[in-house]
Amino acid sequence: MNKSEQLKHSEREVVAVTKHGQATIPKRFRDKLGIDAPGKVLFRETEEGEVIVEHVRSPSEMRGFAARSEATTDKPATQILREKREQDRDKRDARFSTDE
Numbered sequence: 001m002n003k004s005e006q007l008k009h010s011e012r013e014v015v016a017v018t019k020h021g022q023a024t025i026p027k028r029f030r031d032k033l034g035i036d037a038p039g040k041v042l043f044r045e046t047e048e049g050e051v052i053v054e055h056v057r058s059p060s061e062m063r064g065f066a067a068r069s070e071a072t073t074d075k076p077a078t079q080i081l082r083e084k085r086e087q088d089r090d091k092r093d094a095r096f097s098t099d100e
Contacts, residue, residue, distance in 0.1 A: 011096075025053070033092075054089065 017023045025035060033055045035041060040056040 029053075052089075052093075054092070 013026045013029070015023050015026065025041070029035075030037075033041075033053070035055045039058065042054040042056050044052050044054065046052060
């Protein structure tokens with residue numbers, strides 16, 4: 001299967017995987033997740049066994065994060081980023097779970 005095959009009435013798409021383990025993320029999903037090329041994504045497995053693909057922000061996308069009022073705190077930057085990623089993940093998971 002050389003071309004991606006779109007399944008009717010769903011938010012799923014079948015894509016080919018090369019012998020090197022590479023797969024192309026369909027444009028509509030890259031757009032939806034804000035993934036630019038070149039870029040990075042994170043694959044994580046939920047407790048239910050589902051694999052989630054997440055956009056990993058670049059350092060330039062994170063620039064100015066600490067200057068926002070919600071980030072002005074005595075918390076370590078790693079804790080702030082961890083909490084922000086968790087909030088973003090929860091929002092995204094909620095959005096995708098309502099699409100089903």
